[in-house]
Amino acid sequence: MADDSPRPNPLSGPSHGGIADADHDREVPEIDLLSPLTIRGVTLRNRVVMSPMCQYSSEDGLANDWHLVHLGSRAVGGTALILVEATAVTPEGRISPADMGIWGDQHVEPLARIARFVKGQGAVAGIQLAHAGRKASCEPPWKGGASITAAGAGGWSVVGPSPIPFLDGDPVPEPLDEAGIEGIIDAFEAACRRALTAGFEVIEIHAAHGYLLHEFLSPLSNHRDDSYGGSLENRMRLVLGVAERLRGVMPEEYPLFVRISATDWVEGGWDIEQSVVLSQHLNGLGVDLIDVSSGALVPKAQIPVSKGYQVPFARRIKDEAGIMTGAVGLITEPGHANEIITAGNADLAFIGRELLRDPYWAIRAQHDLGGEPSWPVPYGYAVKRRMK
Template sequence: MSVLFSPIKLRGLNLPNRIMVSPMCQYSAVDGEANDWHFTHINSLALSGAAMFCIEATHVEAIGRITPGCLGLYNDATEAALKPILASVRKRSKTAVAMQLAHAGRKGSSHTPWDGGQQIPVAEGGWQAVAPSAIAHKAGEAAPLELDAAGLARIRDAFVAAAKRAERLGIDALELHGAHGYLLHQFLSPISNKRSDQYGGSLENRMRFPLEVFDAVRAVFPATKPVGMRVSSTDWVEGGWDLAQTIEFVTELKKRGIDWIDASSGGVSPLQKIPLGPGYQVPFAQAIKQATGVTTIAVGLVTEAKQSEDIVASGKADMVALARGMLYDPRWGWHAAAELGGQVEAPPQYWRSQPATQKALFGATTFGTR
């Protein structure tokens, strides 16, 4: 029996397989509001066969967006824009829907990747970014504003407000974005955090704000629903955040009831040197799982069914998350199930699509017509 297609339980959420559609920025919102692009994108991948679909980085305040096209959940309009999309998903799919809550920090006010991704000056329609310290992400950029006590409280409260909105929308799970050089990661990394107060310096201090945000979100999101976090397991820069510190951080999160760790890496410095290759981040998920016992999700150039099966069957991670692979093959879960002997949920309109050799793929038999 395929381990990839075996069930897993996250608090009150029962998932029929170990596959998640990774949160992927679409840079297609207007004023933070989802639109027809998101309707098509989310509804399509909700039929991928993955047990859980995670909505892209959804920002908790307008200046927390990476780009002007990034999704938000910070006012009534952004909440209302997601409502019909989620209603449509629920009609057609049984997939669990998670949402990644995020704040870009000093990487905010940027152009979309296909427009170069460079910082947008305030004079050209950008905004003043904020961060743990007034240090630009890279040379030539305007420095962010260092957050004071009021700013920290505002952002913490914004995460809480977004979590409450997510619950009103019926979101099944939340993932906090603590990776890729965005705000929570900026607090963790000594490269971006040079504070001299209780939020900087020692590892304990650098962990403080991300832990406060997790505690605040966990306190308002229903106890039956899971909350996880994506982390950058290393900065890939000497003297930066690394796996040993990540394990200490996850150990603290475990005490607070974290439900999973989505183990990614990098993003806080343009000096990073990442050795890309298939499954290059899987060892991070494995090390975190072994050291802490927390449920881990492996992500990063995980593209093949047999590769995914090996990751979970060997205990290197509990789940896998796919991004580019899902965009390229929106029915990746179906094809993986066919290859590995698993079953997936599919709408009856599509039951006839299964190959003659895979009659058990959807757990349904071909029906006749009159």
């Protein structure tokens, strides 16, 4: 479903490298960070993606001016795909009362405003749909992130696959019965339909970082003895059900991504071998790309954080599941991101905190990698074409 064939890059200017094509006696540029990528009917102008990053800045789940500027400035800065933060499919699926939501029609137009602006800057607008599960009903991180246990304080009851809290002392999640699980799948579908109405062309399912769908995947948080627990086949059932439902309502030309945690980093938990199997099944359902992160299911995992530490997981899933992948995690420099793409370790580079530091990271990458920095028209006449 993907077209990896090299073609001129509208953001990179002059050729930035290539190999000889003996048949046509011309230069064919290699696939690199600045190369476009077509997935189904959507073309990304380069391989740089803005990772979904929670802003904890909504009221009643509504997008506002902060989100417009936060997301829009990265589209202005040359990023190819802008993913809206984890957006709750139900009010109870929010991490905090200040999370973005898409559980009601009132959320559509504020999000549509963002999608229109992003598309107007030559980028693609995408959104991540999420349910926080047992990690819901918490304070924003700058307020400590503690669970909000009292309804009067703005909190609510949390749900999960099993009655196992994230932290000792946290509220015990109410296990979802099969009707509740079906309700979750319905909520993801309704949220997807609203996202499409708002103009988003890429949908990402959040099945990582210890939130509800990941909780069902991992044997550490899923102790069920019904058709949603026990075997790997059963633990995958909810994620696969959500993916199948969303693929069924999305236009054929729009890509569907799934973010997973490739490992819990804990013995006996979810791991890369199970992630490969899940990715193979998702591929068969029409999912186009696996956004490969890791961890966050349990609070005391020992994670060997280092430069590009999750990239090998993306490479293994790409190779063994035969599906496109995105690499994420401590990717800060354009040269490193470029190496990930040119080596075939992943198809997209998801940039998070570094895009918070520098909204124009993608334009800087054009300069660093030998392309012509493509400033937006209102800036281009006033700034030097060569960045110092």
